[in-house]
Amino acid sequence: GVNNIMFLPIGFLFYGLGAIFMIKSLQREKITVVYPLMCVGYIISMFYGEIFLNEVITKNKILAMILIGTGVFFNCYDK
Template sequence: MSNFTKSLKENRIGILFMVLASLQTALGQMFWKMSDGGINFFLIIGFFLYFLGAVMMIVSFRFGSLSVLHPLLSIGYVFALFFGSIILQETITESNLIGTFLIIVGAALIGGGDN
């Protein structure tokens, strides 16, 4: 078994929790933007989702290595790009796609690089 596969296997629960934490924090930030700077339902939902993401991040550290899991928070940028495009109708540029691809590749390499 390669080191990459071994690391993924050893950290799989932590990786799953960290990806879910990234998803929740990205959703929270999207709701903050939808609040348009006002104190309203969107802002409250955004804080709640961001809080859940922070708790999920803390829990994930119990199930894997810090050096593997923490960099996976960058997956939140990928989620934010797609939420911005799909829900907020923001434009995705070529440089956004290249950057997103690099984030995904980097996160995959770090996620499998425990030893």
């Protein structure tokens, strides 16, 4: 992993921004739409882990990404 202290404040910054965006999103849209979209963050985090932390994306992780993406799509899909 990365042992650099400068990533700590950057992490806090992005965490705070995420909280602000989540609050703003909940003010504008239903929770049944907004909350599942947070799961997309897990997919993004997996790619960041592969790029910056040299983590391996296994077949199980790919399957999990597909299931998460499919669930978010069907939950947010409005006819």
